Amino acid sequence: MRRVTILDDYQRVALSSADWSAVAERFELEVIDEHLGADALAERLAHSEVVVVMRERTAFPAELFPRLPELKLLVTTGMMNAVIDLGAAAAHGVTVSGARGGGNSVPELTLGMMIALTRHFAEEDASIRAGGWQHTIGPGLQGKTLGVLGLGRLGGPVADLARAFGMHVIAWDRSITRERAAQHGATLVHKRELFEESDLLTIHLPLTESSRGLVGARELAVMKPTAYLINTSRGPIVDESALLAALAERRIAGAALDVYETEPLPRDHPLRSAPNTLLLPHLGYVTTDQYAHFYADVVEDIVAWDDGSPVRLL
Incomplete structure (x- = not known):
């Protein structure tokens, strides 16, 4: 048959x-x-x-x-x-x-990952199941600056949700005008400013030849040591080696990832043991x-x- x-x-x-x-x-x-x-x-x-x-x-x-x-x-x-x-x-x-x-389920997942990462949900869940009680502390979202890398079909709604949490939103996108950014309550900035000023930075770009490796060692180096990176877009947009180095050296506060260079993520991949990370198995559309x-x-x-x-x- x-x-x-x-x-x-x-x-x-x-x-x-x-x-x-x-x-x-x-x-x-x-x-x-x-x-x-x-x-x-x-x-x-x-x-x-x-x-x-x-x-x-x-x-x-x-x-x-x-x-x-x-x-x-x-x-x-x-x-x-x-x-x-x-x-x-x-x-x-x-x-x-x-x-x-x-x-469009990606924006809500993105905000959920931000909260889970900054407030250490995974660590506290594991601790309480092991008999422990409060042992971490993290920032709230209100008043923080969210940088949106790519303010299109996914990034725009993320900006809208972030404003509901009282966040200040900035964005960089090659194809978005200041007027279009303002529709989502976002201020359009230069790419370097986006990485320098963001307390949390979320990626919402398609994977193309121009976006592959767009977030590399140079971009991560200018982020605040208290800043967090969230990627629910495509893994290859971020240079994984550069990200692993930034996490190991505590040059950024943490990263929440739903996408990876290789999927499923290999069992021996160093991201699985990287500090200050929240790792999800590409759940954005699931x-x-x-x-x-x-x-x-x-x-x-x-x-x-x-x-x-x-x-x-x-």
């Missing part, structure tokens, strides 16, 4: 997040809940006609497509995916479609609401493609 394979269903919720009956009538459904390396991936997908990927958890580079002779449709959640080689897909006759999300929207669209895309109807092409 023809096969649809759903990749990287870490929480084992793909099939319960949408009604797959229309797909199940036509295809065998296979769900993989672990992240696979290139060789294992090619082996497992050798007989799959349709593959569903969750955002950018699994890359589909050019060299993978020749190893997938049965693949005809690749569906990704989200309407863009930087780790799929679209040219190679087209060259091998593979249609690539996308699935729309619902809502909500029941978002998954319901994603997988409902995935089902529609598969059925439409199989019927010869238009699909949401990337």
